[in-house]
Structures are given as structure tokens and as C-alpha cells.
Amino acid sequence: MENKAKILIIDDEEVVLDSCAQILKGAPYQLATASDGTSGLTLLQEFRPDLVFVDLKMPGISGFEVLEKIGEIDPTIVIVVITGFATVSSAVExxxxGAYDFLPKPFTPDEFRLIARRGIERRKLMLEAIALRKERDLLREQFASIVSHELKAPLSAIQQNIFALEFELEKRLGPEQKEKFERIKARLTDLLKMINSWLRVIAVDIDRLKEGFVPLSIAEPIANAIESLDTLAARKNIKIVSEVGQDLPAVLGDKVSLAEVFVNIIGNALKYSPDGSNVRVTARQEEQTIAISIEDSGIGIAEEDLPHIFDGFYRGKGGQTVAGGHGIGLAVARQIVEAHNGSIEVESEVGTGTTFTVRLPIHQS
Amino acid sequence: MSKKLLIIDDDPDFVSGIKSILDAGGYEVDVAYNPKDGLRALQAKKYDLLLLDIMMGRGAEGIMIARKMRKDAKLREIPVLIITGMREQIAFLFPGEPVHPRFVDVDEMVEKPVEPKLLLDKVQSLIQAAEAKKAEK
Structure with missing residues (x-):
């Protein structure tokens, strides 16, 4: 049978190897044996066992070393160590x-069969878990692409026709009609943005960002974020005052996602600030970190809401009716900042304003 | 003589939203609703610019067209404005700045939906850039 579970036994005592083979005779396993660590590891490469029994005390390389090497070759292979009765402490070690279990010598056939069965079961579960995780990731990606296409495509088509309609009617529209067009466009734009940020959460494994980290000046993502919020700020006549210290040390990070952090936080500040006010963005060195603060004089966040604002899909119980929040921007911001080994905190007073502070470690070159 | 444009995009509703803007801009606009017809049109008639949707059908079928164009000395000279429904990280990072996919000699990428002014600006500047490049040769 092709898919019989495979067991490899590495032990220098011939009698152990023999008795194990004897015990498992007729059981649905495929068995291989080796009498020392080195040949055991060689055999393991081609035999690809599900379960390995390793004697801890052998001449040549030790059972511990074998254990470590197997972990490097394939961490899903289940390992059971064989030990003398007196050496329970080394079994614990x-x-x-990474050993899954231990088999004290001498053992009865029943003990051996039981541990073998459990080990094989363990391996099966591990492989199933991995397969499930892979499937889940695949589903997640597929879901993201379906949402992306099925949801965004119709919205884009709607928005495009509204653009066209407004363009064609430009000279015939009165101010009130123009305003209605603006409202429609603004809401559609928000909707498209919301889908994008949901997609970001669903489709992107933020931990993977770390692979692309480079040293960069924090001034860059801040400037990019402010630039992309220009229109929103202008619409509300809010001035974004930026005081980014010159010659700040570099941080290690991903420029695009850091810009996204600042877009989310500054965007919130704009949304919840009164027309005509200022939003201040400052960056300075604080010991071994760069601290970036975003300060607004907006409606503030109620004390009971503060602990939840980074949770995602949370917009405050206070029944805020301010348009445009989708409760996920701050959750994304936190995830990105944490992937950068940084922290994000908030201070707020209702009616006075809110200050978000992002701290990122300075890059040690 | 007015410039000739070809749109290749499988979403007729979206196409109607850009075609009327381009019509009003004084261009002569043809449309193909799938990559096959699009390629046929490109080979049958001389166009001054192609507006190409990358995400057609089940995948990025628009890329197939870009690849074929790249291999064809004649088609390579046609400037391409790629219109994509994908959110481009780059477009997000540099709002308003051109993103060059470099499929052909002259190309640029914009995200759906496209504002009329931006659309007309891009079309005009790409045609001019392609003409300038041709004159150099």
C-alpha cells in the first residue's frame, strides 16, 4: 500500500530494533531502522518518515543532535525519544x-504500539492543519479578488458615468445640481476607499511587509500622506501644519504602508475636525525612537471608547454621525505600526481634540 | 483630422462613461469589448492611442494584448493608457503622478474611475509624447 504510515527507528541496540520490528509486524506501518544517528539521518532523507523513534544515548552523534537535525529537515516529522528509565530529565529536555513524546526503556509491546499510534495520529493532524491553513489563505486571496472585481467594477462603472454626465452637462447645471453631483461623487469615492481598506485587511498578510523593509526618512511617508489628503483638507478648509524635524535618523520600514498609517490617522483628524481648524503633524526624536504626533482640535473621543478604537469596525458608541469613518483605518494603522516594532497611542478629550502618537524605533545601522 | 482612439474593455457600462468624454474631446473612438476583437482592430486600422483595461475576463487578459504589442514593431509605437480596476499601491503613494508600466514605448497607468479632465490630459500628453518619439527616429 502506498500511503502506509512510515516509521523510522534509530537505536544502537540491535535488540531494540528487532523487538520493535517484531511488535509492529502486521500493523499498517512501513518500518525502517538505523543503528546510529548519521545513517539514520541519511535514511530519513529518502524514507521521509511520519514518525521517528530516536535513542538519546548512542555512540556517534547524540540523539539530541539527531533531534535538532530532523527539525531542520522537516519540522512536521514527529519525533519520540527512547530513554533509559533513570533519565526522565533528559526526556523532558x-x-x-521539539520531541513529541518519550518512550522509557524497557517498554512493553502495548506501550510501544500506543505511542507509535499516537505519534502517527499527531503527524496526520499536523499535515491536515497545514493543508487547512493553505486552503484558508487561498480562499482568502480568492475572496479578495472576487470582492475586488465584483464589487469594485460596478461602482467604477457608476462613478465613471457620473463623471461623464457631469462633464456633458457642465454648462447647463446650476449650483444646486452641481452640489448634488459633488455629493454623489464624494459618497461613491468613500465607498470605493472603504472596499479598498477592507481588501487590505483581508488580502494582505501584514507580517509579510517585513521582508521589504529598508531604511528611510520618516519625512517621506508623512509628505506623501499629506499630499494625498490635500483635497479632503481643502474641502473642509483645514490647514495641515507639518513640523517634521530636519535630519531625523532613519527608521526601518515600508514607505507605502507607513504612508497608509498617516493617511488613516490624518484622514480621521480631518473628518472629525471643525471646518477652518488646524491639524498639526510633528515628528521628533525621542531617545531611541522617532515620535510622530497628529493633533487635531476636533470633537474628541469619549473615554469609554478610547480602549476600542484600534479594534476595527468600531466607530464609537456616542452615536457620532460624522461622515466617512469606516472604523477599520485605525486597526490597519496599528497592525502596520506593530509590524514595524513600533507603538501607537491616543490621548483625547471630548470637545477639545485628539492626539495620536506613533513611535517607531530608530534604525541601528 | 481628429485622432483615432481604441478602447479595449469588457465592461460596456464603464466604456460608455469614458467614451462620451473622449467623444466630447473631439476624438474618433472605436471600442472592442474583448481582447480578441481588440487585437483584430489594432491590426486592421491605425490608431493614435489605445486605452486598455488590464483586468478583463477571468484574469489579466489585457496583459496578453500588451505582450503582443510589445513584440510587434508597428504596434509598439502606439501609446497605451492602461486603465486598471486594481488599486495600485504606487498610484496611492504618488497621487497624480504618472505611473509607467513600460509595456510599450509610451504608456501610463490610471485607476478606474478616471476624472474627465485627467483622462483628456493623459490622452493628449501620451499622443504628443509618442509623436515626439517618432519624430526623433
Whole structure:
């Protein structure tokens, strides 16, 4: 049978190897044996066992070393260590190093069969878990692409026709009609943005960002974020005052996602600030971190809401009716900042304003 | 003589929204609703610019067209404005700045939906850039 579970036994005592083979005779396993660590590892490469029994005390390379090497070759292979009765402590040590179980010598056939069965079961579960995780990731990606296409395509088509309609009617529209067009466009734009940020949460594994980190000046993502919020700020006649210290040390990070952090936080500040006010963005060095603060004089956040604002899909119980929040921007911001080994905190007073502070470690070159 | 444009996009509703803007801009606009017809049109008639949707059909079928154009000495000279429904990180980072996919000699990318002014500006500047490049040769 092709998919019989495979067991490899590495032990220098021939009698152990023999008796194990004897015990498992007729059981649905495929068995291989080796009498020392080095040949065991060589055999393992081609035999690809599900379960390995390793004697801890052998001449040549030790059972511990074998344990470590197997972990490097394939961490899903289940390992059971064989130990003398008196050495329970080394069995514990082995389990700390990744062994799944231990088999004390001498053992009865029943004990051996039981541990073998459990080990094989363990391996099966591990492989199933991995397969499930892969499937989940795949589903997530597919879901994201379906949402992206099925939801965004119709919205884009609607928005495009509204653009065209407004363009064609430009000279015939009165101010009130123009205003209605503006409202429609603004809401559609918000909707498209919301889908984009949901997609970001669903489709992107933020931890993977770390692979692309480079040293960069924090001034860059801040400037990019402010630039992309120009229109929104102008619409509300809010001035974004930026005081980014010159020659700040570099941070290690991903420029695009850091810009996204600042777009989300500054965008919130704009949304919840009164028309004609200022939003201040400052960056300075604080010991071994760069601290970036975004300060507004907006409606503020109620004390009971503060602990939840980074949770996602949370917009405050206070029944705020300010348009445009989709409760996920701050959750995304936190995830990105944490992927950068940074922190994000908020201070706020209702009616006075809110200050968000992002701290990122300075890059040690 | 007015410039000739070809739109290749499989969403007729979206196409209607850009075609009327381009019509009003004084261009002569043809449309193909799938990559096959699009390629046929490109080979049958001389166009001054192609507006190409990348995400057609089940995948990025628009890229197939870009690849074929790249291999064809004649088609390579046609400037291409790629219109994509994908959110481009780059477009997000540099709002308003051109993103060059470099499929052909002269190309640029914009995200759906496209504002009329931006659309007309891009079309005009790409045609001019392609003409200038041709004159150099």
C-alpha cells in the first residue's frame, strides 16, 4: 500500500530494533531502522518518515543532535525519544527541544504500539492543519479578488458615468445640481476607499511587509500622506501644519504602508475636525525612537471608547454621525505600526481634540 | 483630422462613461469589448492611442494584448493608457503622478474611475509624447 504510515527507528541496540520490528509486524506501518544517528539521518532523507523513534544515548552523534537535525529537515516529522528509565530529565529536555513524546526503556509491546499510534495520529493532524491553513489563505486571496472585481467594477462603472454626465452637462447645471453631483461623487469615492481598506485587511498578510523593509526618512511617508489628503483638507478648509524635524535618523520600514498609517490617522483628524481648524503633524526624536504626533482640535473621543478604537469596525458608541469613518483605518494603522516594532497611542478629550502618537524605533545601522 | 482612439474593455457600462468624454474631446473612438476583437482592430486600422483595461475576463487578459504589442514593431509605437480596476499601491503613494508600466514605448497607468479632465490630459500628453518619439527616429 502506498500511503502506509512510515516509521523510522534509530537505536544502537540491535535488540531494540528487532523487538520493535517484531511488535509492529502486521500493523499498517512501513518500518525502517538505523543503528546510529548519521545513517539514520541519511535514511530519513529518502524514507521521509511520519514518525521517528530516536535513542538519546548512542555512540556517534547524540540523539539530541539527531533531534535538532530532523527539525531542520522537516519540522512536521514527529519525533519520540527512547530513554533509559533513570533519565526522565533528559526526556523532558528532549521534549523541550521539539520531541513529541518519550518512550522509557524497557517498554512493553502495548506501550510501544500506543505511542507509535499516537505519534502517527499527531503527524496526520499536523499535515491536515497545514493543508487547512493553505486552503484558508487561498480562499482568502480568492475572496479578495472576487470582492475586488465584483464589487469594485460596478461602482467604477457608476462613478465613471457620473463623471461623464457631469462633464456633458457642465454648462447647463446650476449650483444646486452641481452640489448634488459633488455629493454623489464624494459618497461613491468613500465607498470605493472603504472596499479598498477592507481588501487590505483581508488580502494582505501584514507580517509579510517585513521582508521589504529598508531604511528611510520618516519625512517621506508623512509628505506623501499629506499630499494625498490635500483635497479632503481643502474641502473642509483645514490647514495641515507639518513640523517634521530636519535630519531625523532613519527608521526601518515600508514607505507605502507607513504612508497608509498617516493617511488613516490624518484622514480621521480631518473628518472629525471643525471646518477652518488646524491639524498639526510633528515628528521628533525621542531617545531611541522617532515620535510622530497628529493633533487635531476636533470633537474628541469619549473615554469609554478610547480602549476600542484600534479594534476595527468600531466607530464609537456616542452615536457620532460624522461622515466617512469606516472604523477599520485605525486597526490597519496599528497592525502596520506593530509590524514595524513600533507603538501607537491616543490621548483625547471630548470637545477639545485628539492626539495620536506613533513611535517607531530608530534604525541601528 | 481628429485622432483615432481604441478602447479595449469588457465592461460596456464603464466604456460608455469614458467614451462620451473622449467623444466630447473631439476624438474618433472605436471600442472592442474583448481582447480578441481588440487585437483584430489594432491590426486592421491605425490608431493614435489605445486605452486598455488590464483586468478583463477571468484574469489579466489585457496583459496578453500588451505582450503582443510589445513584440510587434508597428504596434509598439502606439501609446497605451492602461486603465486598471486594481488599486495600485504606487498610484496611492504618488497621487497624480504618472505611473509607467513600460509595456510599450509610451504608456501610463490610471485607476478606474478616471476624472474627465485627467483622462483628456493623459490622452493628449501620451499622443504628443509618442509623436515626439517618432519624430526623433
Amino acid at each position: 528532549a521534549m523541550k527541544k
